[in-house]
Amino acid sequence: MITIKDIKDFNAAQTLDCGQAFRWKELSDGSFKGVAFGKAVTIRIQDTDLIIDGTDENDFQAIWRKYLDLDCDYGAIRKSLEGIHPILREAAAFAPGIRILNQEPWEALCSFIISQNNNIPRIKGIIERLCQSYGEQIDEESFAFPTAARLAALEPDALAPIRAGFRARYIIDGARKVAGGEIDLEAVRKMEINDARRELMKITGVGIKVADCTLLYGLHRLDCFPLDVWMKRAMSVLFPEMTPEDFGEYGGIAQQYIFHYSRMHPELFP
DNA sequence: ACCCAGGAAATTC
DNA sequence: GAATTTCATGGG
Numbered sequence: 393m394i395t396i397k398d399i400k401d402f403n404a405a406q407t408l409d410c411g412q413a414f415r416w417k418e419l420s421d422g423s424f425k426g427v428a429f430g431k432a433v434t435i436r437i438q439d440t441d442l443i444i445d446g447t448d449e450n451d452f453q454a455i456w457r458k459y460l461d462l463d464c465d466y467g468a469i470r471k472s473l474e475g476i477h478p479i480l481r482e483a484a485a486f487a488p489g490i491r492i493l494n495q496e497p498w499e500a501l502c503s504f505i506i507s508q509n510n511n512i513p514r515i516k517g518i519i520e521r522l523c524q525s526y527g528e529q530i531d532e533e534s535f536a537f538p539t540a541a542r543l544a545a546l547e548p549d550a551l552a553p554i555r556a557g558f559r560a561r562y563i564i565d566g567a568r569k570v571a572g573g574e575i576d577l578e579a580v581r582k583m584e585i586n587d588a589r590r591e592l593m594k595i596t597g598v599g600i601k602v603a604d605c606t607l608l609y610g611l612h613r614l615d616c617f618p619l620d621v622w623m624k625r626a627m628s629v630l631f632p633e634m635t636p637e638d639f640g641e642y643g644g645i646a647q648q649y650i651f652h653y654s655r656m657h658p659e660l661f662p
Numbered sequence: 663a664c665c666c667a668g669g670a671a672a673t674t675c
Numbered sequence: 676g677a678a679t680t681t682c683a684t685g686g687g
Contacts, residue, residue: 411668508669514685515668557683562670599670620668651668 394452399442401466403489404435410490410652412609414503414516415523415537425534427523429455429496432534461491461612469642473649476639479630480646483653490648492614497577498570499537500610501592504602505562521554522563543567562597569595581611588613608644617643625661626654 408416408424416426416435423436423445433456434445444456457463470488474481495503502522507515519537526538526546544567551560569575575595580588585607592603604618617636619627627634630650639646654660 504668507667509667509682510669510684511667511686517685555684558671558681559683597670601669605668618668622668655668 394444394447394449394456396442396444396462398440399437399462401470401488402437402442402460402462402491403487404437406487406489406652407460407491407493408435410487410648411512411655412648413493413495414512414519427530427534427536428459428493428499430528430530430536431455432530458494461494464491466491466645469645473639473642473646476646477631477634480639480649483649484646486653486656487649490645490652492612492645492648493609494612495610496537497581497606497610498540501566501570501577501595501598501602501606502537502540502543502563504605504609505566505595505597506556506559507605508559508597508602510559518554518556518559522551522556525554540567540570544571559597562595565597566595577611580607581613585613585615608647614644615641617647620651622651622654623647626650629661630654 404424405418405422408426409418413426415428416424418424419434421436423434425432425434431447431451433447436443436445444452447456470484473484503515503519506518523535523537526542527535529535543563546564548561548564551563554560556563570577575591580591583591588607588611589600589603592598592606593600598606601618601620604616607613608616608618617639619636636643636647
């Protein structure tokens with residue numbers, strides 16, 4: 393168990409259940425259990441401390457510190473975003489404990505392929521079945537996210553029990569292009585944004601939205617501003633005079649504040 | 663029976 | 676080329 397004293401700008405529910413990651417489950421005591429980088433942990437806030445259960449100092453330094461983006465000053469970023477628009481200030485104040493995770497690139501890519509024309513509970517179910525079937529087992533109930541190489545060896549029809557529907561062939565195409573080296577996600581991380589998008593969109597089933605989600609959530613490109621149905625509604629209703637570019641170098645964080653705020657206030661969108 | 667869901671490909675105009 | 680339809684599945 394690891395304790396990080398006096399944690400700022402972090403809320404487990406807001407960060408782990410705001411639609412950016414699909415593998416965290418809230419337990420009855422309000423903590424969250426999940427898996428990343430092949431390790432299972434439970435995360436909770438106790439008073440002003442962040443507690444990570446099921447880990448040690450080694451893995452905290454190697455995995456969780458980066459995964460939870462703990463070295464980033466979200467208070468300062470939020471302050472800089474607040475001046476952009478009063479509604480953005482309100483959205484950020486609504487969930488100031490959101491952070492953008494550093495998820496595994498392939499997991500983010502694959503997860504957002506699955507997300508298309510789908511709803512969040514069902515996305516979680518498909519991903520869970522995918523992990524149980526093809527991921528490495530970690531403990532009694534936890535499985536790692538399957539590697540691209542493992543999935544690349546399958547035919548789309550083999551995924552039928554996963555019930556991913558028409559997305560099965562997209563998953564396999566992505567797995568093959570990543571595992572085969574045709575797409576190098578660590579190279580994509582460093583590319584100019586439009587080159588990065590074009591590279592990811594070589595995968596059948598990856599358009600601009602899935603590409604932007606991969607860049608933001610998997611490759612930590614904080615200037616990416618994915619436009620899904622919720623964000624398109626939010627832009628037209630709440631920010632009719634603004635474009636994604638207007639939100640600047642931390643637009644991706646702004647996007648997450650706005651996405652979560654909009655989902656929690658559906659009455660704003662008749 | 664219908665509609666929608668963190669879209670994108672396939673088809674049609 | 677831009678607009679529309681289809682894609683697989685499950686819940687409301």
